[in-house]
Amino acid sequence: MFPEYRDLISRLKNEDEHFARAFERHNELDQQIKNMEAGLVPADGLTIEHLKKEKLQLKDSIYQILRKTSND
Template identity: 35%
Template structure:
């Protein structure tokens, strides 16, 4: 069994891109990216945020805890909004 510290280290750098988070919506994601400019823009922003967070985690988070928390909060909010749009677009 992993300790809390080991579990956190194991999760560092984990890919949370939209396709990884919602593989069951792969076709819907592709469709919406092609027909909905706002969805495409928000998906790009989400994936950029995810990549930024992943890179920061792999560099031992060279920003403050509050800044990292805000980035993760923003990613979670955007993920929830995109998920709702995926459900509606399916």
């Protein structure tokens, strides 16, 4: 996710607790969704859709933080 910000992501994960939590939650959701879609974890389409929306909101939030921080 966002390879152009790889160095900044590494720095923020260590320096910004809010960013680190959002990034970790995004990764957790990504894995959870993959497991559900693969049938490893039982889930209905509505649950998967809800998790995908949460993941997308986190991705947007992470991107906004990255853009703001890179412009400082």
